[in-house]
Amino acid sequence: MAVYVGIDVHKHFCQAALMNDNGHILHELRFDNTTEGASSLLELAKSVAPQIKAVVEPSANFWIRIYDKLEDEGVEVKLSNPLRTKAIAEARIKTDRIDAKTLAYLLRGDLVAESYVPTRKNRERRALIRHRASLMQIRVDIKNRIHALLDKHELTHNYADLFGKQGLEWLRGRDSELVTINLPRSLCELVGIYAEMHDASRNETYCKLLQRGLNAFAKAQASLLKSFRETEEPPKASSH
Numbered sequence: 001m002a003v004y005v006g007i008d009v010h011k012h013f014c015q016a017a018l019m020n021d022n023g024h025i026l027h028e029l030r031f032d033n034t035t036e037g038a039s040s041l042l043e044l045a046k047s048v049a050p051q052i053k054a055v056v057e058p059s060a061n062f063w064i065r066i067y068d069k070l071e072d073e074g075v076e077v078k079l080s081n082p083l084r085t086k087a088i089a090e091a092r093i094k095t096d097r098i099d100a101k102t103l104a105y106l107l108r109g110d111l112v113a114e115s116y117v118p119t120r121k122n123r124e125r126r127a128l129i130r131h132r133a134s135l136m137q138i139r140v141d142i143k144n145r146i147h148a149l150l151d152k153h154e155l156t157h158n159y160a161d162l163f164g165k166q167g168l169e170w171l172r173g174r175d176s177e178l179v180t181i182n183l184p185r186s187l188c189e190l191v192g193i194y195a196e197m198h199d200a201s202r203n204e205t206y207c208k209l210l211q212r213g214l215n216a217f218a219k220a221q222a223s224l225l226k227s228f229r230e231t232e233e234p235p236k237a238s239s240h
Contacts, residue, residue, distance in 0.1 A: 002051040005041070006103025009033065009056060009063045016041055017100035018048060019108055025101060033062055038069040045075075055080050055107040057100075058115065068120065080106075084113030146171070 001021060008015040010033065018027040026048055031037035045052045054070050054077045056063050063079065070077040080103065089102055106112050118126070143163060150156075159167040 001049045002053055003045050003049040004104045004108040005045055005052060005054040006100040006105070006107060007041075007054060007056045007066060008100045008103065009059045009066060011059070011062050013037075014041075014066060015100045017104045018045060019101075019104040020048070021108075023105070023108060025104070028100065033066065035065060035069055038066050042070070042073055042075070052076070053107060054078070055103045055112050057082065057085075057103055064123075067117070078107070078112050079115045079117050081113040081115040087113075 003026070004019040006017045006019070012033055013030055014033050014037065015030050016028070017025055019025055027044060029041070029044065031040050042052070045054075052070075052075045054075050056067050056070075056077060057080050067077055067079060085103075085106065089106060103112070147162075157167065157170055159170065161167055162171070
């Protein structure tokens with residue numbers, strides 16, 4: 001005896017329907033899209049039958065924690081392909097509404113069109129690649145901002161690579177000119193952030209890269225906003 005669980009996933013909650021071997025809906029419930037919420041669903045399903053089969057309707061990346069929790073608990077879980085599953089539902093059961101009950105019905109009849117789900121390790125690797133790419137783009141933005149500040153204040157250099165070792169030392173040495181030309185201190189902040197992100201992007205340890213990268217990203221956001229305000233806001237009108 002098995003219980004077939006259809007799960008319609010949303011950002012903050014999920015809707016589930018539990019169906020028995022005879023095609024009868026035994027329970028319908030709404031639970032939070034959290035690990036704890038998935039645990040409550042599992043507890044209910046286990047009270048119905050020892051064998052649990054589930055299908056998850058994906059929504060952005062909100063399906064991942066539910067899918068992983070079910071998989072960890074030994075549930076035979078599938079990720080449906082929304083477009084193909086909808087076409088099958090229209091052809092077989094004459095409905096274009098893919099809700100939890102429809103998913104459970106299709107699962108029971110072995111009619112679910114599945115989507116490919118990479119292994120958890122491969123998903124982590126993909127996340128690492130995406131995160132590194134975002135760090136690289138932030139580095140480019142910071143470089144462009146530094147060049148703009150140097151051009152604005154007519155600071156020239158003779159380095160082939162401004163962001164090499166000697167170039168960065170030269171940039172850090174602009175402190176003495178801050179008072180003279182009123183150069184925004186955000187330049188030095190951006191240089192420090194660039195160096196930190198450069199180190200983080202070369203680190204191959206996922207957790208350390210993620211933590212350092214996120215910290216650097218937050219600093220970059222704040223400093224970029226600050227530098228824009230300092231260099232591009234029009235002067236305030238005199239009160240006199």
